[in-house]
Amino acid sequence: MTNFTYQIPTKIIFGKDEHKNTGKIISEFGIKKVLLHYGSGSIKRNGCYDDVVNSLKEYNIEYTELSGVEPNPKVSLVRKGVEICKKEGIQLILAVGGGSVIDSAKAIGFSALCDNDPWDYFEGIAKPSRAIPVGVVLTLSASGSEMSSSCVITNDELGLKRGCGTELNRPLFSILNPELTYTVDKYQTACGIVDIMMHTLERYMTNIGSASPTDDIAAAIVKSTMKNGVKALENPNDYEARAALMWNGTLSHNGLTGLGRDYFMISHQIEHEISGMYDRISHGAGLAIVFPAWCKWAYKYDIPRFLAFAKDIMEVEDKATDEETILFAIDKLIAFFKSIGMPTSLADADIADESKFEEMAEKCTRYGKRVLGGYINYGVKEIVEILNIAK
Amino acid sequence: MTNFTYQIPTKIIFGKDEHKNTGKIISEFGIKKVLLHYGSGSIKRNGCYDDVVNSLKEYNIEYTELSGVEPNPKVSLVRKGVEICKKEGIQLILAVGGGSVIDSAKAIGFSALCDNDPWDYFEGIAKPSRAIPVGVVLTLSASGSEMSSSCVITNDELGLKRGCGTELNRPLFSILNPELTYTVDKYQTACGIVDIMMHTLERYMTNIGSASPTDDIAAAIVKSTMKNGVKALENPNDYEARAALMWNGTLSHNGLTGLGRDYFMISHQIEHEISGMYDRISHGAGLAIVFPAWCKWAYKYDIPRFLAFAKDIMEVEDKATDEETILFAIDKLIAFFKSIGMPTSLADADIADESKFEEMAEKCTRYGKRVLGGYINYGVKEIVEILNIAK
Numbered sequence: 001m002t003n004f005t006y007q008i009p010t011k012i013i014f015g016k017d018e019h020k021n022t023g024k025i026i027s028e029f030g031i032k033k034v035l036l037h038y039g040s041g042s043i044k045r046n047g048c049y050d051d052v053v054n055s056l057k058e059y060n061i062e063y064t065e066l067s068g069v070e071p072n073p074k075v076s077l078v079r080k081g082v083e084i085c086k087k088e089g090i091q092l093i094l095a096v097g098g099g100s101v102i103d104s105a106k107a108i109g110f111s112a113l114c115d116n117d118p119w120d121y122f123e124g125i126a127k128p129s130r131a132i133p134v135g136v137v138l139t140l141s142a143s144g145s146e147m148s149s150s151c152v153i154t155n156d157e158l159g160l161k162r163g164c165g166t167e168l169n170r171p172l173f174s175i176l177n178p179e180l181t182y183t184v185d186k187y188q189t190a191c192g193i194v195d196i197m198m199h200t201l202e203r204y205m206t207n208i209g210s211a212s213p214t215d216d217i218a219a220a221i222v223k224s225t226m227k228n229g230v231k232a233l234e235n236p237n238d239y240e241a242r243a244a245l246m247w248n249g250t251l252s253h254n255g256l257t258g259l260g261r262d263y264f265m266i267s268h269q270i271e272h273e274i275s276g277m278y279d280r281i282s283h284g285a286g287l288a289i290v291f292p293a294w295c296k297w298a299y300k301y302d303i304p305r306f307l308a309f310a311k312d313i314m315e316v317e318d319k320a321t322d323e324e325t326i327l328f329a330i331d332k333l334i335a336f337f338k339s340i341g342m343p344t345s346l347a348d349a350d351i352a353d354e355s356k357f358e359e360m361a362e363k364c365t366r367y368g369k370r371v372l373g374g375y376i377n378y379g380v381k382e383i384v385e386i387l388n389i390a391k
Numbered sequence: 392m393t394n395f396t397y398q399i400p401t402k403i404i405f406g407k408d409e410h411k412n413t414g415k416i417i418s419e420f421g422i423k424k425v426l427l428h429y430g431s432g433s434i435k436r437n438g439c440y441d442d443v444v445n446s447l448k449e450y451n452i453e454y455t456e457l458s459g460v461e462p463n464p465k466v467s468l469v470r471k472g473v474e475i476c477k478k479e480g481i482q483l484i485l486a487v488g489g490g491s492v493i494d495s496a497k498a499i500g501f502s503a504l505c506d507n508d509p510w511d512y513f514e515g516i517a518k519p520s521r522a523i524p525v526g527v528v529l530t531l532s533a534s535g536s537e538m539s540s541s542c543v544i545t546n547d548e549l550g551l552k553r554g555c556g557t558e559l560n561r562p563l564f565s566i567l568n569p570e571l572t573y574t575v576d577k578y579q580t581a582c583g584i585v586d587i588m589m590h591t592l593e594r595y596m597t598n599i600g601s602a603s604p605t606d607d608i609a610a611a612i613v614k615s616t617m618k619n620g621v622k623a624l625e626n627p628n629d630y631e632a633r634a635a636l637m638w639n640g641t642l643s644h645n646g647l648t649g650l651g652r653d654y655f656m657i658s659h660q661i662e663h664e665i666s667g668m669y670d671r672i673s674h675g676a677g678l679a680i681v682f683p684a685w686c687k688w689a690y691k692y693d694i695p696r697f698l699a700f701a702k703d704i705m706e707v708e709d710k711a712t713d714e715e716t717i718l719f720a721i722d723k724l725i726a727f728f729k730s731i732g733m734p735t736s737l738a739d740a741d742i743a744d745e746s747k748f749e750e751m752a753e754k755c756t757r758y759g760k761r762v763l764g765g766y767i768n769y770g771v772k773e774i775v776e777i778l779n780i781a782k
Contacts, residue, residue, distance in 0.1 A: 001634045003406025008399070014650070015394025212635040213615040213642065220607035228603055243392045243651070244603040251604065260405070260634070 001211040001260030008254055010147045011173040014247065016239075019137045019177045022052045023059030026092060026135060029172065034092045034135070035084060036063045037105045039070070043096050043139060046183045052096055052137055064088055069097065071282060072154040072161060072275055073104040078118045081108035085132060092172065094135045099143025099152075099195075099283075105134045106151040106169045122153055122162035133172035139180045141245040142192030142284060144199055144253025146174035154276055160363060161276035163268075176250065178242035186233055189245075190340040191284025193229035196249045197222050198287045202265045203258030205295075205309060207302050207375055211260040218257040219312045221248050226336060233340060267291040270383060273360035274351070281349055288342035289349060293390035295330045297382075299323075301375035346390050357387040392602040392651030399645055401538045402564040405638065407630075410528045410568045413443045414450030417483060417526060420563065425483045425526070426475060427454040428496045430461070434487055434530060437574045443487055443528055455479055460488065462673060463545040463552060463666055464495040469509045472499035476523060483563065485526045490534025490543075490586075490674075496525045497542040497560045513544055513553035524563035530571045532636040533583030533675060535590055535644025537565035545667055551754060552667035554659075567641065569633035577624055580636075581731040582675025584620035587640045588613050589678045593656045594649030596686075596700060598693050598766055602651040609648040610703045612639050617727060624731060658682040661774060664751040665742070672740055679733035680740060684781035686721045688773075690714075692766035737781050748778040 013025060026034065034056070043049040056063050066081050084090065085108060095105035110128035111118040120126040136146045145151070149169045154161045184192070204218045225248045231241035251257065271286035299306040303322050310316045310329030319325040334344045343349040361383035376382070404416060417425065425447070434440040447454050457472050475481065476499060486496035501519035502509040511517040527537045536542070540560045545552045575583070595609045616639045622632035642648065662677040690697040694713050701707045701720030710716040725735045734740040752774035767773070 001406075001631060001638075003409065005402065005404050007402040011396065011398040013396050015392075018394065210631075212619055212631070213612050213639050216611035216615045217608050217642075220611040221604050224604040224607045240392060240601075240603070247392075247650070248604050251608075259638070 001214070002208060002262065004259050006255060006259055008147060008170060010170050010254075012147065012176060012250070013173065014176040016177060016179055018175050019048060019180060020051050020055055022094070022135075022137055022175060023055035023057070023061050025173055025175065026056070026061050026094070027059040029092070031061070031091045033062045033088070033090055034064075034094045035081060035088075035090045035108070036065045036094050036096065037069065037081065037101055037108070038065075038067050038096045039101055041067065042183070046180070048096065048137065048139060048180055052094075063094070064090070069101045069104045071100050072279055073100040073107075074156045075107070075119050075122070075153050076156055078104055078107040078111060078153060081105075082112045082118060085112035090132060092133050092135050094137070096137040096139065098138070098140025099145040102134065102136055102143065102145040102171070103151045103153060106131075106145070107153050107164070108132070109134050110166070110168055118153070119155055121164045122155070128164070128166050128168050131168040134169075136171050136174040137180075138174060138176050138246065140184055140188065140192060141178075141181055141242070141249040142195040144196070144249050146171060146176065147250045147254040149255070150253070152272065159276055161272040163272075174250070176246050178239060178246045181242050181246065182237050184236070187341060188282070189229070189232055189236070190342050191282040192245065192249065193225060193340060194284040194288045194337065194342055196225045196245065196252045198267060198291055199252035200257040201291070201309070201313075202267055203261055203263055204313070205298075205302075205305060206262040206264060207305065208261045209304070210308060214257065214259050214261060215308065215312070221252055221257060222313050223315075224248055225252075229340060267294050269364055270294070270360075270386060273364045276363070277356065277360060278349070278351060281351075285343050285349065288337040288344055289346055289390050290386070292330055292334045292337070292344060293386050295333070296327075296389050297386045298375060299326050299330075346387070354388075354391070357384045360387065392605070393599060393653065395650045397646060397650055399538060399561060401561050401645075403538065403567060403641070404564065405567040407568060407570055409566050410439060410571060411442050411446055413485070413526075413528055413566060414446035414448070414452050416564055416566065417447070417452050417485070418450040420483070422452070422482045424453045424479070424481055425455075425485045426472065426479075426481045426499070427456045427485050427487065428460065428472065428492055428499070429456075429458050429487045430489075430492050432458065433574070437571070439487065439528065439530060439571055443485075454485070455481070460492045460495045462491050463670055464491040464498075465547045466498070466510050466513070466544050467547055469495055469498040469502060469544060472496075473503045473509060476503035481523060483524050483526050485528070487528040487530065489529070489531025490536040493525065493527055493534065493536040493562070494542045494544060497522075497536070498544050498555070499523070500525050501557065501559055509544070510546055512555045513546070519555070519557050519559050522559040525560075527562050527565040528571075529565060529567050529637065531575055531579065531583060532569075532572055532633070532640040533586040535587070535640050537562060537567065538641045538645040540646070541644070543663065550667055552663040554663075565641070567637050569630060569637045572633050572637065573628050575627070578732060579673070580620070580623055580627070581733055582673040583636065583640065584616060584731060585675040585679045585728065585733055587616045587636065587643045589658060589682055590643035591648040592682070592700070592704075593658055594652055594654055595704070596689075596693075596696060597653045597655060598696065599652045600695070601699060605648065605650050605652060606699065606703070612643055612648060613704050614706075615639055616643075620731060658685050660755055661685070661751075661777060664755045667754070668747065668751060669740070669742060672742075676734055676740065679728040679735055680737055680781050681777070683721055683725045683728070683735060684777050686724075687718075687780050688777045689766060690717050690721075737778070745779075745782070748775045751778065
């Protein structure tokens with residue numbers, strides 16, 4: 001177990017009807033003026049918008065609306081949000097939605113109080129030093145952005161998707177009502193299941209050996225996500241299943257499941273190049289394609305770790321050789337992804353253009369070689385190999 | 392899963408050598424003057440005291456010492472601490488030790504800024520409204536006080552042990568270096584193992600049905616504690632085992648393992664009467680006596696929950712009847728406690744005086760009947776029954 005620091009000031013308010021207390025919760029922080037940030041309007045169809053707005057009015061919270069956040073949220077909208085914040089003296093950005101809306105809100109939050117163009121923070125040209133706080137009403141179990149330090153934005157002009165991690169990104173509060181996810185369709189629910197699993201598995205599969213209790217908690221969360229994911233797909237209004245997905249989503253990406261381990265998120269990095277280039281690909285679907293390919297490519301570097309994955313998470317019994325056990329576990333994971341309707345190859349997602357592999361690999365390594373899961377330095381060659389396995 | 396609120400501002404700094412950064416960490420909070428609070432001097436024998444004091448000096452942190460905290464920390468020493476804080480304008484109470492020292496520091500912290508006598512807060516006559524913050528250098532894996540909202544103090548004149556829970560009790564920071572526990576002897580290590588297990592099990596065994604992922608995380612933590620507890624007893628300098636115990640101890644009592652469940656801590660309440668009356672009994676040892684007795688008494692009220700305990704935590708396979716499975720699991724728990732050198736009956740702890748049972752039960756219920764694990768209201772009769780099973 002490596003040394004670590006752990007501190008999450010985000011206040012979680014979890015449970016039925018809690019989004020109806022949004023105004024009360026904001027007023028308890030002494031905040032009077034918010035930017036109400038959301039997506040395409042699904043929150044209007046399911047009643048969430050009305051509940052939140054009524055609560056804001058009840059507590060005399062002034063709000064300006066900025067809607068239109070798309071999946072793979074765009075830096076162009078972030079720039080609009082920054083303008084509004086500067087002009088209107090916004091004290092809190094209230095993100096009502098899933099990871100895209102929250103990430104857009106985070107980017108607006110720190111860009112509005114710093115001097116650079118928002119994209120500079122995602123290219124590593126500048127670092128955020130302060131931020132307007134973000135509050136969340138979560139409507140999708142997936143990204144974990146509601147308690148995480150990360151934030152991912154797409155540059156629509158450059159076709160690039162980049163992250164910016166800072167402790168300033170941790171929301172001030174997040175309201176988690178699992179009922180708000182009843183209307184999430186099967187495909188997006190499945191994408192969320194994959195994303196949640198990956199946030200934990202990408203921390204689990206690094207070359208630190210074992211780290212108890214972190215690994216045991218990680219295994220518990222992945223298995224709970226798979227079990228309850230299937231239940232939520234079978235019965236979208238199963239409160240306990242939706243609650244488990246929501247809380248697993250939050251815990252999977254707030255840091256808990258990687259404490260005392262290294263942390264590289266290689267499959268996330270490769271996936272960002274795919275959904276950065278092919279906007280129709282959901283992040284979770286992209287991960288279902290990339291991660292098994294990465295596993296097949298990487299397991300030889302750390303047999304003990306991949307064996308732990310096989311036995312403790314995928315619950316595979318010993319085969320004739322360790323390698324067979326591991327490959328069986330990877331296949332079991334692929335079968336699970338298929339069973340919940342996810343693509344597990346680039347072909348499944350209608351990406352046949354191999355000539356793009358090199359371009360994606362170059363974009364992914366544009367800042368020079370990075371460390372790949374602690375096992376090896378990698379460059380264009382290695383990423384192209386992984387993409388070829390994912391064909 | 393019931394609705395919940397979850398927020399823990401405590402900053403955790405975990406790992407090797409981190410206690411040598413105590414002065415740096417304190418100075419980052421802008422704090423200049425601390426009360427250095429510790430126990431009988433074991434921190435002087437293992438070098439921890441020197442490391443901490445040198446670090447305070449390096450960062451020009453002024454400190455006043457108050458040592459002498461005993462196991463089952465006394466309100467008389469809390470009163471002394473309050474006097475010092477008021478006289479010297481202390482900005483932080485630095486607890487270097489285990490749960491007793493931290494709890495004493497917490498009681499000093501809120502009593503010094505409020506007007507009542509410290510014991511009033513433990514009798515429920517007054518509630519803390521603000522507090523001098525507490526910082527921790529942890530030397531014992533057990534109480535979880537390093538990240539918890541609770542605090543337990545003994546009134547040496549009245550022979551009473553009482554808790555005071557408030558969010559003000561969460562430490563500002565806690566430095567967790569597992570190496571500092573290498574010198575903890577086998578008996579105290581075992582008492583810590585029981586205490587850690589109980590903090591999670593007392594949350595797990597309440598009448599809420601199942602709550603995933605909370606229950607899965609709870610099971611992971613209890614099993615990790617048992618496995619690594621045995622390793623730490625075999626090899627006191629096993630860093631990974633000591634690290635697992637330390638982090639399990641913190642996670643077991645910060646709230647995580649009970650989110651979405653009710654929370655009563657009945658065995659803790661009964662145990663407080665035992666160690667309140669018999670000062671020689673360590674809290675962990677007292678719990679090893681009370682909890683199995685409580686299980687034998689309570690399981691009939693919630694067969695499904697005790698079956699989950701039997702299968703998911705004690706890993707018992709199905710017996711002929713559910714009742715047999717549960718009783719087998721309780722016996723397995725008792726056998727585990729015995730194997731690590733814990734008493735599992737009042738007789739084992741040389742408490743033979745049954746005439747005291749009624750007195751303990753009366754003290755425990757002096758504020759009227761309480762709820763027992765959600766299953767039943769209980770009074771003197773029920774507690775005497777449990778104590779009789781524990782004979």
